[in-house]
Amino acid sequence: MNAPDSIFTASERLASExxxxxxxxxxxxxxxxxxxxxxxLGYSVRTDADHRSAIDWYTENHCDIAFVxxxxxxxxxxxxISTLKKLSSDRFVPLVVVYSNETESSLESYMSAGxxxxxxxxxxxxxxxxxxGVLEQLSELQKLYxxxxxxxxxxxxxxxxxxxxxxxxxxxxxxxxxxxxxxxGDLMLVAHKPxxxxxxxxxxFTGHGLSAAIAVLPVADTFSVMTEKGFEPDLIIRQINNKLxxxxxxxxxxxxxxxxxxxxxxxxxxxxxGMPDVYLQDGDSGCITKTFGSACLPLGVVGNIESNLNKxxxxxxxxxxxIMHSDGLTECVDQxxxxxxxxxxxxxxxxxxxxxxxAAIVADLDEFSGGxxxxxxISLVCIPCVEQLFLKDEPVCFDAEHxxxxxxxxxxxxxxxSGASLYDVDxxxxxxxxxxxxxxxxxxxxxxxxxxxxxxxNSLEYGVFDSQRKDKVRAYRCSKSDKAxxxxxxxxxxxxxxxxVSYMNxxxxxxxxxxxxxxxDHSKVMLSLKSGNEDLATGYGLNMVRAMCNxxxxxxxxxxxxxxxxxxxLEETADV
Amino acid sequence: MSVRREVxxxxxxxxxxxxxxxxxxxxxxxxxxxxxxxxxxxxxxxxNLSEADYMDSSALGMLLLLREHAKCRGGAVYIERPSEQIxxxxxxxxxxxxxxxxxxxxxxxxxxAGAGG
Numbered sequence: 001m002n003a004p005d006s007i008f009t010a011s012e013r014l015a016s017e018x019x020x021x022x023x024x025x026x027x028x029x030x031x032x033x034x035x036x037x038x039x040x041l042g043y044s045v046r047t048d049a050d051h052r053s054a055i056d057w058y059t060e061n062h063c064d065i066a067f068v069x070x071x072x073x074x075x076x077x078x079x080x081i082s083t084l085k086k087l088s089s090d091r092f093v094p095l096v097v098v099y100s101n102e103t104e105s106s107l108e109s110y111m112s113a114g115x116x117x118x119x120x121x122x123x124x125x126x127x128x129x130x131x132x133g134v135l136e137q138l139s140e141l142q143k144l145y146x147x148x149x150x151x152x153x154x155x156x157x158x159x160x161x162x163x164x165x166x167x168x169x170x171x172x173x174x175x176x177x178x179x180x181x182x183x184x185g186d187l188m189l190v191a192h193k194p195x196x197x198x199x200x201x202x203x204x205f206t207g208h209g210l211s212a213a214i215a216v217l218p219v220a221d222t223f224s225v226m227t228e229k230g231f232e233p234d235l236i237i238r239q240i241n242n243k244l245x246x247x248x249x250x251x252x253x254x255x256x257x258x259x260x261x262x263x264x265x266x267x268x269x270x271x272x273x274g275m276p277d278v279y280l281q282d283g284d285s286g287c288i289t290k291t292f293g294s295a296c297l298p299l300g301v302v303g304n305i306e307s308n309l310n311k312x313x314x315x316x317x318x319x320x321x322x323i324m325h326s327d328g329l330t331e332c333v334d335q336x337x338x339x340x341x342x343x344x345x346x347x348x349x350x351x352x353x354x355x356x357x358x359a360a361i362v363a364d365l366d367e368f369s370g371g372x373x374x375x376x377x378i379s380l381v382c383i384p385c386v387e388q389l390f391l392k393d394e395p396v397c398f399d400a401e402h403x404x405x406x407x408x409x410x411x412x413x414x415x416x417x418s419g420a421s422l423y424d425v426d427x428x429x430x431x432x433x434x435x436x437x438x439x440x441x442x443x444x445x446x447x448x449x450x451x452x453x454x455x456x457x458n459s460l461e462y463g464v465f466d467s468q469r470k471d472k473v474r475a476y477r478c479s480k481s482d483k484a485x486x487x488x489x490x491x492x493x494x495x496x497x498x499x500x501v502s503y504m505n506x507x508x509x510x511x512x513x514x515x516x517x518x519x520x521d522h523s524k525v526m527l528s529l530k531s532g533n534e535d536l537a538t539g540y541g542l543n544m545v546r547a548m549c550n551x552x553x554x555x556x557x558x559x560x561x562x563x564x565x566x567x568x569x570l571e572e573t574a575d576v
Numbered sequence: 577m578s579v580r581r582e583v584x585x586x587x588x589x590x591x592x593x594x595x596x597x598x599x600x601x602x603x604x605x606x607x608x609x610x611x612x613x614x615x616x617x618x619x620x621x622x623x624n625l626s627e628a629d630y631m632d633s634s635a636l637g638m639l640l641l642l643r644e645h646a647k648c649r650g651g652a653v654y655i656e657r658p659s660e661q662i663x664x665x666x667x668x669x670x671x672x673x674x675x676x677x678x679x680x681x682x683x684x685x686x687x688x689a690g691a692g693g
Binding site for chain 2: 207251255274293295297298301302
């Protein structure tokens with residue numbers, strides 16, 4: 001230490017295994033027992049009679065324990081105690097007040113000023129040793145606690161980095177997440193479907209510790225990957241439920257809600273498993289027009305939630321807004337212990353316009369809580385139904401007349417559906433998933449999804465479900481009887497083929513969809529496309545397919561269609 | 577807040593009375609109320625929430641643990657007389673799918689009539 005030698009007592013030469021002790025004492029008779037006792041216990045002791053100089057020394061030097069001796073003739077010591085504690089706020093240095101019979105009456109005020117412990121004078125060597133032993137244990141615990149806090153801070157950074165790659169920033173969505181501890185038990189994720197539509201998930205884990213922080217990662221993975229592959233939220237929720245059921249102990253679960261907004265801004269769906277009501281706020285009046293209550297157990301509680309997983313569909317219009325929140329918001333308490341409450345939240349929503357409601361709720365919550373600490377994580381998400389929610393992809397428009405079938409790969413992916421599977425199975429996400437795994441080049445997933453979905457839908461509706469069968473199909477949809485389904489699709493099939501080709505010397509995806517139907521007069525449709533009159537093609541979704549594909553061709557009968565999509569090169573497709 | 581246990585019918589019925597806040601701070605005490613009953617099979621647990629005024633998700637987790645404990649030993653769990661606020665929390669979690677919830681003072685544990693297993 002930098003202290004001048006003269007200040008140390010005679011025993012200073014003893015090894016200072018325990019570090020440095022500061023003794024601040026300004027009484028006339030001194031406290032030599034304390035210095036000697038500390039030296040015997042292995043401390044280097046710095047004694048200071050002047051409080052100002054003790055504080056100056058403390059500012060510049062490292063110290064492991066501090067003693068402030070109270071005496072009736074030396075004036076108040078509270079300011080010295082509080083200054084020393086403030087100076088060591090970044091680490092724990094135990095501060096002990098040494099008091100005598102004369103100063104005992106002030107003990108309470110010394111402790112309030114920040115002292116950690118007290119020692120009555122005179123004391124025996126044993127009592128000093130025992131007291132220091134206890135303080136050292138406390139010091140060790142403080143170090144461990146600090147270490148664990150630091151670990152959590154690092155963990156939080158890692159978690160944030162991991163989550164950032166599994167969620168999408170959408171500027172028009174406003175969200176608040178205030179965590180009660182370092183890790184939040186609330187989770188908000190956003191992902192786009194291949195058709196540009198949007199899924200937003202808000203979830204709330206039991207607790208907000210490390211266990212919730214770890215469990216968040218597989219949830220985020222499942223949500224983002226499945227959404228991007230085009231799976232519907234009910235399948236995503238089922239998958240998350242199964243994962244959490246295997247992963248979490250019995251007493252932990254995750255409440256979750258997903259809002260899906262279709263890319264044409266006309267329809268939305270809400271799934272709510274154990275979360276507070278989701279609100280739909282009307283864009284014109286600002287009033288709540290619909291609430292979506294929890295209709296299912298939280299996730300991870302039972303192995304199979306299929307039977308009670310309910311979604312609610314709703315018509316929306318541009319300007320409407322979905323509002324989601326976690327129970328931490330309505331259960332937030334004020335200084336008097338009163339809860340914020342659902343009524344207060346609903347009343348603000350009903351009296352505030354869509355654009356201002358987020359800021360109004362946050363401001364009202366702040367005013368209510370008055371900076372009071374909250375026990376639970378608080379989340380609020382506002383999703384306005386606006387065009388900016390959706391991904392706008394730029395379709396590649398090549399005006400090529402012919403398809404070059406020069407193969408650059410030697411494998412192909414074929415899926416054939418027949419019988420009831422034609423109605424029950426959605427082959428598009430499965431195929432795209434498999435294809436993405438096999439294909440060495442980045443796949444234009446969004447375009448491929450749209451094109452494949454449209455061509456498959458055409459085959460299903462105009463090929464397999466021809467007009468004579470449509471009524472029966474409807475009946476099958478109602479009854480869902482396997483037997484009826486088997487008979488209905490007897491002899492029908494749809495075959496989908498995907499492979500890697502080279503098109504104009506660039507890697508491309510080739511797809512072919514063939515059905516057992518009679519085909520249709522495609523020449524008129526294709527001619528109308530070429531002439532710029534798209535009305536006829538719109539019914540078949542072919543204007544969109546044509547805009548996205550580099551080439552499209554029907555066979556003569558019209559029950560088989562081929563299309564080619566150029567695979568974007570890596571530099572152009574950082575976001576694909 | 578507190579947890580009190582009454583053992584009735586030779587240990588075949590256990591009433592657990594919760595008062596005040598039913599939250600994570602009661603984890604250990606709540607667990608002790610049923611773990612300390614040695615090797616009983618087919619016990620009916622009545623969790624009386626009539627005196628409880630708040631419940632957090634950890635408390636829901638505690639009920640799930642008790643349910644698992646009871647199920648493994650051929651027993652059952654009944655939730656008794658939740659206040660309106662607590663009932664809302666149980667409803668949001670759809671816990672009526674997992675537990676029988678009695679809204680009136682049933683002849684459950686105290687009268688010894690047994691509401692079924």
